[in-house]
Amino acid sequence: MHGRQVNLVLADDHPVVLLGIKSLLQALPEVNIVGTAANSTELFAILNSAPVDIVLTDYAMPGGAFGDGMEMLVRLQSRFPKVTLVVLTVLTNPALLSKIVQIGVQGLLNKGSDLNEIPLAIKRVADGYKYLSRSLTAMLAEQSTRPEVDKIALLSKKELEVIRMFLGGMSVQAIAEHFRRSSKTISNQKRMGMQKLACANDAELFQLNSQVGLTNIAPPEIAK
Known part of the structure; x- marks a missing residue:
């Protein structure tokens, strides 16, 4: 100093x-x-x-x-x-x-x-x-040695479901109604999923989707 x-x-x-x-x-x-x-x-x-x-x-x-x-x-x-x-x-x-x-x-x-x-x-x-x-x-x-797609394996089944539906055009409220959960629960799952994917905002989430095709991955493949 x-x-x-x-x-x-x-x-x-x-x-x-x-x-x-x-x-x-x-x-x-x-x-x-x-x-x-x-x-x-x-x-x-x-x-x-x-x-x-x-x-x-x-x-x-x-x-x-x-x-x-x-x-x-x-x-x-x-x-x-x-x-x-x-x-x-x-x-x-x-x-x-x-x-x-x-x-x-x-x-x-x-x-x-x-x-x-x-x-x-x-x-x-x-x-x-x-x-x-x-x-x-x-x-x-x-x-530095792990490809982007490896991040997806960090997601829980529910987090991936929520993120896939959001990327597909559904709002947090609509996803909550679909699963009969509270908006807060869905919002938290989306937030945790984005943190695991190292996405700071929705724009980065959409960018990652264009790179690795999150919407094409079925939740059962990484079900936890």
Whole structure:
């Protein structure tokens, strides 16, 4: 950090995790923690009200007004392009991890790793470098050797059914009525399926379909 103090925001929906990380970073004289957030609503409020250099955020924080996961990260980059993003995750899906790196996140850490890795990651990204958790490096290397079609095998039968019907032109509400499920259930299955396919939005989902033909794959082939 070369003696320069950085303003940092912590975001995680687990209070114990938040407290543990905060105590670690408070020991660093170069880090000034300007606030903590439990969801994207609180995170964006802090970013709109105070100068922030780095955001250290959990990947999955449901319930916020600005979403979570890939949707939240893309919105953060769009609204606050000068803020450095470091993501904490329990994800082990190589395709999704690769997507997180590709959109320009500067740091990616595995929640299962040693917490002492976090101060090192903050120091590295503050100095302008990227930091990838050692435990995630092998997963990303694996992804580089896997074809796009392998992502489909990660889907549950229900997730594939929902995505195929959506790509076929049905709305979430129409799919819910067809299966006699709630719109929320269908929306969550679509969202989880898109995360597994590393699609940040509907446009990317349609693009992937044009590449691998999702609508031509019968659910029983990967039924779980």
